[in-house]
Amino acid sequence: MNTAxxxxxxxxxxxxxxxxxxxTEVFLSEGYGRASMDQVHAKIGGSKRTLYNHFPNKEALxxxxxxxxSSRALAALEPPLGEDNLRKALFKMGENYLGVLLSPDGLxxxxxxxxxxxxxxxxxxxxxxxxxxRASHYLADFFRExxxxxxxxxxxxxxxxxxxxxxxxxxxxxxxxxxxRKPSKQLVKMTVSQAVDTFIRGxxxxxxxxxx
Amino acid sequence: MNTAxxxxxxxxxxxxxxxxxxxTEVFLSEGYGRASMDQVHAKIGGSKRTLYNHFPNKEALxxxxxxxxSSRALAALEPPLGEDNLRKALFKMGENYLGVLLSPDGLxxxxxxxxxxxxxxxxxxxxxxxxxxRASHYLADFFRExxxxxxxxxxxxxxxxxxxxxxxxxxxxxxxxxxxRKPSKQLVKMTVSQAVDTFIRGxxxxxxxxxx
DNA sequence: TGTAAATGGTACGGTACCGTACCATTTACA
DNA sequence: TGTAAATGGTACGGTACCGTACCATTTACA
Numbered sequence: 001m002n003t004a005x006x007x008x009x010x011x012x013x014x015x016x017x018x019x020x021x022x023x024t025e026v027f028l029s030e031g032y033g034r035a036s037m038d039q040v041h042a043k044i045g046g047s048k049r050t051l052y053n054h055f056p057n058k059e060a061l062x063x064x065x066x067x068x069x070s071s072r073a074l075a076a077l078e079p080p081l082g083e084d085n086l087r088k089a090l091f092k093m094g095e096n097y098l099g100v101l102l103s104p105d106g107l108x109x110x111x112x113x114x115x116x117x118x119x120x121x122x123x124x125x126x127x128x129x130x131x132x133x134r135a136s137h138y139l140a141d142f143f144r145e146x147x148x149x150x151x152x153x154x155x156x157x158x159x160x161x162x163x164x165x166x167x168x169x170x171x172x173x174x175x176x177x178x179x180x181r182k183p184s185k186q187l188v189k190m191t192v193s194q195a196v197d198t199f200i201r202g203x204x205x206x207x208x209x210x211x212x
Numbered sequence: 213m214n215t216a217x218x219x220x221x222x223x224x225x226x227x228x229x230x231x232x233x234x235x236t237e238v239f240l241s242e243g244y245g246r247a248s249m250d251q252v253h254a255k256i257g258g259s260k261r262t263l264y265n266h267f268p269n270k271e272a273l274x275x276x277x278x279x280x281x282s283s284r285a286l287a288a289l290e291p292p293l294g295e296d297n298l299r300k301a302l303f304k305m306g307e308n309y310l311g312v313l314l315s316p317d318g319l320x321x322x323x324x325x326x327x328x329x330x331x332x333x334x335x336x337x338x339x340x341x342x343x344x345x346r347a348s349h350y351l352a353d354f355f356r357e358x359x360x361x362x363x364x365x366x367x368x369x370x371x372x373x374x375x376x377x378x379x380x381x382x383x384x385x386x387x388x389x390x391x392x393r394k395p396s397k398q399l400v401k402m403t404v405s406q407a408v409d410t411f412i413r414g415x416x417x418x419x420x421x422x423x424x
Numbered sequence: 425t426g427t428a429a430a431t432g433g434t435a436c437g438g439t440a441c442c443g444t445a446c447c448a449t450t451t452a453c454a
Numbered sequence: 455t456g457t458a459a460a461t462g463g464t465a466c467g468g469t470a471c472c473g474t475a476c477c478a479t480t481t482a483c484a
Contacts, residue, residue: 036440036441036442037442038441048443049444052444056443
């Protein structure tokens with residue numbers, strides 16, 4: 001109604017952005033519980049009131065962080081499926097998917113969401129739907145197309161997509177999330193490559209031989 | 213050296229057990245950060261000193277909890293591979309594996325370990341090795357046998373095992389860990405079943421046709 | 425039965441943390 | 455240039471939490 005009620009932005013957007021960047025570092029490295037508003041404030045400098053002006057409380061700050069990092073990290077899940085060759089498409093999709101999950105932001109986000117899912121159910125749902133869920137759906141659509149063309153023979157494209165992506169994750173992602181071992185690029189390539197092989201052979205139409 | 217230095221057990225072992233059970237409920241439902249020693253003490257009753265007599269601090273209590281729950285929950289990962297029929301063996305293995313991961317203890321343990329892995333690296337490593345890692349190794353051994361018999365044709369049995377188990381997890385486990393959806397037994401069966409189908413077709417020796 | 429260890433019950437020291445309160449100062453816009 | 459909003463800097467109220475301190479009481483074992 002009244003435009004005069006709008007707050008003066010000052011360089012408000014920049015300030016907010018700076019706070020968010022710093023807070024993200026703290027929250028993603030420490031986790032929600034161990035991260036403290038005081039710690040964030042100390043790294044930002046200035047007044048604590050400024051921090052609370054932009055984010056009313058710790059929960060709201062965490063939600064803003066997760067939302068921002070999600071859209072940044074998960075954007076890369078856009079399916080690189082322009083490729084029509086099944087093997088190449090799957091390989092690119094798998095490599096890209098695993099790359100996102102194994103990136104520093106991807107791992108930190110995964111840890112944060114698993115940790116806080118029960119206390120931030122809406123956030124958890126959004127994360128799933130925009131992350132792993134979306135990737136599965138994209139791939140399922142791709143499988144449906146390929147199935148229509150008779151290139152693959154899968155009973156349920158949706159489940160098949162989850163299986164392929166699950167196989168790509170393998171134990172590599174789990175081990176990385178637990179900090180047990182950091183996978184090399186070479187291991188990633190090998191993992192994806194073998195997953196593609198098995199999947200293609202496992203879903204090849206009975207009649208035709210797919211070129212290797 | 214001196215046996216007189218041994219503490220009198222009183223009904224010490226029972227007391228310790230009771231404390232551990234109660235503490236487990238608190239820690240696994242609240243998570244390490246939100247669980248408090250005061251809260252545990254309140255549920256136990258008695259003196260706070262008794263609690264600290266059995267577990268010197270919060271970290272030690274958490275470690276004891278994780279160790280206990282791990283051996284209880286992960287024991288079920290013992291491979292049910294007495295079965296020699298490939299399809300049946302894989303199905304049983306997959307269903308059992310997913311069942312452990314989706315059990316209340318399995319999910320709570322998974323959340324706790326992902327949450328605290330960076331602060332309890334030794335615990336995280338042990339969990340991985342006795343849990344998912346062990347399951348993969350068992351299955352890899354099985355694949356090696358089957359490969360020797362010419363029943364399956366896999367490039368790398370270890371990676372193949374990770375792929376199969378990863379496919380079995382699919383998005384089901386992730387969604388459950390995030391609290392997004394609780395999978396039905398029927399969905400579990402379907403998921404495992406289709407994973408077995410794809411895997412068997414994908415690893416069948418080129419020459420022989422495996423009976424369906 | 426006597427004794428050392430463990431327990432019950434309670435209090436509390438020290439610290440960390442969230443969010444608010446002030447007030448002087450600076451900024452953005454009319 | 456005047457004014458309202460935002461900021462800097464600091465203090466602090468209220469609470470939660472970890473671990474310790476006491477001391478009377480109970481238990482287990484010699």
